[in-house]
Amino acid sequence: MTQQAVGRAGSNGHRRTPSRLERMRKELPMTAMSATGSLAMRLREMTGRDVIDLESLQEIVSFGYRAAEVRSAHSRGNYDVDDFGFDREFTNALVPLFRLLYKKYWRVETSGLEHVPSSGAALLVSNHSGVLPFDGAMIEVAVLDAVDRYTRALIASWFGGLPMLSWFLRRTGQTLGHPDDSVRLLRKGELVLVFPEGVRGTGKPFSERYRLRRFGRGGFVEVALRAGAPIIPISVVGSEEIYPMIGDLQLVARLFGMPYFPVTPTWPWLGPLGLIPLPSKWRIRFHEPIRTDEYDAGAAADPSVVMRISDTVRDRIQYGLVEELMERRSVFRG
Amino acid sequence: MPGLVGEPRRILITGVSRFWGSHLARRLEEDPSVEAIVAVDTRAPLVELKRTDYVRADIRHSLIGKLLHAMDIDTVVHAGLIVDPRRASARVVHETNVIGTMNLIAACSAADSPVRKLVVKSSTAIYGSEPDDPSFWAEDMARKAPPRDTFTRDLDEVEAYVRDFRLRRPNAVVTLLRFANVLGPTHDTPFVRLFDLPVVPTIAGFDPRLQFLDEEDAVRVLERVVLEDHSGTFNVAGPGIVLLSQAVQTMGKVNLPVIPFIGSSLAMLALERIAPVGFSPHLLRLLQYGRVVDTGALCARLGDVVQHSSAETVQAHARNRRVRDIVRAEPAYQYEAELEEFLRARRPAGNGHAPAAMPAPTRPVRRRRKPRRAPAQS
Numbered sequence: 106m107t108q109q110a111v112g113r114a115g116s117n118g119h120r121r122t123p124s125r126l127e128r129m130r131k132e133l134p135m136t137a138m139s140a141t142g143s144l145a146m147r148l149r150e151m152t153g154r155d156v157i158d159l160e161s162l163q164e165i166v167s168f169g170y171r172a173a174e175v176r177s178a179h180s181r182g183n184y185d186v187d188d189f190g191f192d193r194e195f196t197n198a199l200v201p202l203f204r205l206l207y208k209k210y211w212r213v214e215t216s217g218l219e220h221v222p223s224s225g226a227a228l229l230v231s232n233h234s235g236v237l238p239f240d241g242a243m244i245e246v247a248v249l250d251a252v253d254r255y256t257r258a259l260i261a262s263w264f265g266g267l268p269m270l271s272w273f274l275r276r277t278g279q280t281l282g283h284p285d286d287s288v289r290l291l292r293k294g295e296l297v298l299v300f301p302e303g304v305r306g307t308g309k310p311f312s313e314r315y316r317l318r319r320f321g322r323g324g325f326v327e328v329a330l331r332a333g334a335p336i337i338p339i340s341v342v343g344s345e346e347i348y349p350m351i352g353d354l355q356l357v358a359r360l361f362g363m364p365y366f367p368v369t370p371t372w373p374w375l376g377p378l379g380l381i382p383l384p385s386k387w388r389i390r391f392h393e394p395i396r397t398d399e400y401d402a403g404a405a406a407d408p409s410v411v412m413r414i415s416d417t418v419r420d421r422i423q424y425g426l427v428e429e430l431m432e433r434r435s436v437f438r439g
Numbered sequence: 440m441p442g443l444v445g446e447p448r449r450i451l452i453t454g455v456s457r458f459w460g461s462h463l464a465r466r467l468e469e470d471p472s473v474e475a476i477v478a479v480d481t482r483a484p485l486v487e488l489k490r491t492d493y494v495r496a497d498i499r500h501s502l503i504g505k506l507l508h509a510m511d512i513d514t515v516v517h518a519g520l521i522v523d524p525r526r527a528s529a530r531v532v533h534e535t536n537v538i539g540t541m542n543l544i545a546a547c548s549a550a551d552s553p554v555r556k557l558v559v560k561s562s563t564a565i566y567g568s569e570p571d572d573p574s575f576w577a578e579d580m581a582r583k584a585p586p587r588d589t590f591t592r593d594l595d596e597v598e599a600y601v602r603d604f605r606l607r608r609p610n611a612v613v614t615l616l617r618f619a620n621v622l623g624p625t626h627d628t629p630f631v632r633l634f635d636l637p638v639v640p641t642i643a644g645f646d647p648r649l650q651f652l653d654e655e656d657a658v659r660v661l662e663r664v665v666l667e668d669h670s671g672t673f674n675v676a677g678p679g680i681v682l683l684s685q686a687v688q689t690m691g692k693v694n695l696p697v698i699p700f701i702g703s704s705l706a707m708l709a710l711e712r713i714a715p716v717g718f719s720p721h722l723l724r725l726l727q728y729g730r731v732v733d734t735g736a737l738c739a740r741l742g743d744v745v746q747h748s749s750a751e752t753v754q755a756h757a758r759n760r761r762v763r764d765i766v767r768a769e770p771a772y773q774y775e776a777e778l779e780e781f782l783r784a785r786r787p788a789g790n791g792h793a794p795a796a797m798p799a800p801t802r803p804v805r806r807r808r809k810p811r812r813a814p815a816q817s
Contacts, residue, residue, distance in 0.1 A: 285575070
């Protein structure tokens with residue numbers, strides 16, 4: 106008994122110094138938050154408008170919290186990833202950052218979210234632009250906030266060979282655009298996002314913005330037909346202006362094995378600063394689903410059916426783009 | 440397809456000096472429907488075998504056909520493929536894998552051959568490992584890239600011989616099993632050695648999806664396809680996937696992404712000097728791009744014969760490794776081998792078939808036989 110008491114006292118004495126540090130570290134976010142809160146109030150009184158946005162602050166703090174949580178849970182390898190490498194907790198930790206971009210930076214206006222099913226498979230098909238695939242991330246945030254579902258985007262096989270991005274994209278639910286993989290995801294009842302333009306879309310010059318490129322050979326339609334999943338066309342406006350691509354250094358691109366090497370007003374002149382996207386105002390419109398379960402089993406192998414559906418989807422996205430552009434008065438203010 | 444359970448079988452197994460052949464032979468010994476087991480290898484069996492006849496022979500030579508005839512073998516299990524490059528020199532690995540397989544299959548496909556079933560152990564390494572690979576490899580898919588290293592090229596050849604055999608002997612049951620990387624307490628593989636390092640070097644910027652197979656499950660699958668008839672090609676791996684970083688964390692090791700992603704094989708040469716893991720080029724590519732196979736065909740045919748998922752396999756391996764220095768299984772076997780030999784020497788001749796085997800005695804065994812005999816006689 107004495108030994109126990111001594112042991113307890115000993116452990117207490119041993120732990121005293123770190124525990125104070127620990128308490129301080131735990132309370133730090135709260136202290137910081139209340140301090141920033143009062144600072145925000147003070148600034149508002151002084152200037153008469155919101156200088157510090159509490160909503161963004163909340164997102165940033167929640168990101169910090171979740172990142173710390175995920176890091177401690179992951180350090181022991183004690184987490185689940187699905188067969189494609191999707192790590193839900195890791196993704197959830199990052200969502201606040203992207204939500205911040207969605208709400209505050211690009212101020213995305215989304216319409217037609219009622220067309221996204223709350224359960225069951227669907228193939229989301231969107232135009233692709235903006236050098237870096239931020240449009241995919243924004244569609245994923247929109248869908249996550251509307252129906253609480255994760256979207257699995259299909260990425261170019263080129264990403265699989267890139268350091269960092271190769272695992273980051275897989276961790277957040279993306280997978281390589283292999284037809285069998287897409288069918289497998291759809292049969293599991295997932296939402297799959299595909300950009301039929303591929304790198305032809307992201308790497309097109311600024312002068313050709315909002316003009317859809319060729320939709321491949323209609324592979325995405327075959328996938329939807331094989332899985333019997335509806336196709337939901339999406340038009341994204343605003344992503345073309347985040348990195349206005351005024352040039353393409355093919356020689357450099359070939360040197361690094363890249364599909365294109367963009368030149369924008371800021372990249373590569375300003376170095377890493379050139380990677381900051383411009384704050385254009387975005388609009389995302391989800392169109393009415395196109396059903397594919399009415400076709401018979403052989404339709405996926407019939408090029409005429411496939412190309413007809415592919416053209417329908419393409420037209421709908423292009424009209425959506427034109428309509429949204431007519432509504433838009435200014436690139437940055439919307 | 441109904442299995443021929445109950446029908447007496449006469450089985451030849453290659454590669455008993457290593458994990459696969461020896462553990463399979465041991466399991467088959469327990470099955471009464473197996474009439475005879477003949478084990479062929481150039482070195483002694485890895486584990487103690489009770490009623491298996493061990494023949495010290497090299498499958499690279501053509502005497503194997505005679506053996507098939509003499510022993511009236513109906514089932515050949517080719518488990519002798521060397522996957523681990525540290526087992527032997529590059530030349531021996533190539534010759535055993537390619538020439539050995541060619542010879543064995545040539546003997547099996549002879550017109551008067553008694554063999555009616557062939558089971559070949561292959562590896563999922565045949566799918567290669569490229570950045571633009573599909574997320575799941577099914578058995579009927581083939582990699583697009585040409586073989587990048589000798590091992591993959593050898594595997595291509597081995598499977599080509601198996602395909603030839605299928606064409607030449609359409610009535611025979613041919614089972615080709617492609618195994619994922621195996622982890623377990625007794626099997627020594629490159630991944631086991633990698634995870635034994637206190638600090639695990641990985642490729643900077645890459646965290647591949649991997650699959651592992653528990654060694655018990657591996658042998659169980661092999662045993663099932665030997666005892667039952669399942670013609671076809673099957674991927675064998677633990678369900679689910681494990682990320683490399685996750686596996687390293689589960690093992691309680693430090694993940695050190697130090698290998699550059701360009702020129703990784705050069706860096707590996709340097710690393711091999713510090714920590715000899717035996718990572719060949721095809722394993723290095725696996726560390727960079729990973730590989731996941733679809734095991735649906737196996738599950739459809741054999742049910743849940745693979746009981747441990749990839750993640751569970753790594754967790755079990757981590758638990759085993761923590762007590763590795765306390766529980767060591769190796770010395771126990773040496774003793775039983777002596778006893779076994781002693782009992783065989785004392786047994787009256789003429790039970791069952793004559794042992795075609797030489798028991799491959801080693802010198803310490805003989806030296807210690809005498810003191811052991813004394814208490815047995817008293």
